[in-house]
Amino acid sequence: MAVQPAVYGASERPPRGDYTRAQDDYTCAQDWAGYSAQDHDTYHRLYLRQCEQLPGLASEAFIDALPHLGAKERIPRFDDVNERLYRATRWQLVAVPGLIPEVPFFTLLAHRKFPVTDWIRRPEEFEYIVEPDVFHDLFGHVPLLFNPVLADYMQRYGEGGLKAARLGACEMLARLYWYTIEFGLIREPAGLRAYGAGILSSHGELPYSVQSPVPQRLPLQLERTMRTRYKIDSYQQTYFVIDSFEQLFQLTAQDFEPLYARLRGLPEYAADERVV
Numbered sequence: 001m002a003v004q005p006a007v008y009g010a011s012e013r014p015p016r017g018d019y020t021r022a023q024d025d026y027t028c029a030q031d032w033a034g035y036s037a038q039d040h041d042t043y044h045r046l047y048l049r050q051c052e053q054l055p056g057l058a059s060e061a062f063i064d065a066l067p068h069l070g071a072k073e074r075i076p077r078f079d080d081v082n083e084r085l086y087r088a089t090r091w092q093l094v095a096v097p098g099l100i101p102e103v104p105f106f107t108l109l110a111h112r113k114f115p116v117t118d119w120i121r122r123p124e125e126f127e128y129i130v131e132p133d134v135f136h137d138l139f140g141h142v143p144l145l146f147n148p149v150l151a152d153y154m155q156r157y158g159e160g161g162l163k164a165a166r167l168g169a170c171e172m173l174a175r176l177y178w179y180t181i182e183f184g185l186i187r188e189p190a191g192l193r194a195y196g197a198g199i200l201s202s203h204g205e206l207p208y209s210v211q212s213p214v215p216q217r218l219p220l221q222l223e224r225t226m227r228t229r230y231k232i233d234s235y236q237q238t239y240f241v242i243d244s245f246e247q248l249f250q251l252t253a254q255d256f257e258p259l260y261a262r263l264r265g266l267p268e269y270a271a272d273e274r275v276v
């Protein structure tokens with residue numbers, strides 16, 4: 001198969017990972033001693049390869065915060081990252097065995113706890129992994145948790161998720177997450193850049209999302225985003241662009257309940273449907 005982006009999402013397969021290790025809130029201890037030399041080497045090689053292509057493609061806030069992850073030669077201890085992260089934005093990383101159900105996921109975010117999958121892909125999955133692993137979760141998501149505005153947005157998203165779960169609107173809200181936190185682009189003074197974790201942890205999708213003439217890039221618009229389906233197993237055909245993290249925060253501050261009610265009656269857009 002061709003090089004694929006780091007992807008995650010609902011899948012028919014049972015998630016990988018040992019869920020017997022998890023507590024009721026789905027968190028577990030990071031099994032740091034359980035990583036092999038090969039696991040650390042996989043992380044190191046992914047990290048170096050991705051670092052090389054960040055200038056000109058990754059958002060400034062991401063590049064600035066990346067060193068906070070610590071050593072690149074090995075998978076960091078989450079507690080070590082937490083010393084810096086908690087001081088910066090009062091967020092904490094917690095280990096999870098893999099994808100977790102929506103309500104526990106939202107609950108952790110609402111408490112400023114970010115679930116990080118603790119296992120790493122096998123060497124033969126270097127290019128392609130169908131669910132989040134520790135490289136995607138740490139490298140892709142954690143640097144921007146050091147940004148105060150994005151950090152607050154993530155907590156609001158968690159709270160909004162719990163509300164969406166009560167209203168049966170998780171699918172609409174999950175699309176917002178997908179097209180911002182996972183696959184978002186930002187217009188910076190120097191040009192278009194990526195801030196979405198699924199892009200930033202993907203060797204192929206990072207240059208594709210920013211530079212390829214193929215996908216369409218639309219200004220972020222809540223209704224359009226929530227009505228647009230997404231594909232988890234190919235590069236995106238539609239990206240949504242923000243002007244700043246403040247804009248994203250303000251745009252999503254409104255009560256979504258009336259929005260969900262209105263959108264329920266409207267048709268969806270296919271992932272590759274073009275605006276004409």
Ligand SMILES: C[C@H](O)[C@H](O)[C@H]1CNc2nc(N)[nH]c(=O)c2N1
Nearest residue numbers: 098099100101102105115174177
């Ligand atoms: C709700 C959200 O959009 C998505 O479906 C959730 C579900 N569970 C998850 N669980 C983990 N560990 N990581 C994730 O990113 C998600 N995403």
Ligand SMILES: N[C@@H](Cc1ccccc1)C(=O)O
Nearest residue numbers: 156157160252253254255256
């Ligand atoms: N404003 C949203 C909550 C939310 C905030 C930020 C991001 C996503 C969702 C609501 O009322 O449901």
Ligand SMILES: [Fe+2]
Nearest residue numbers: 132182197198
């Ligand atoms: Fe992710």
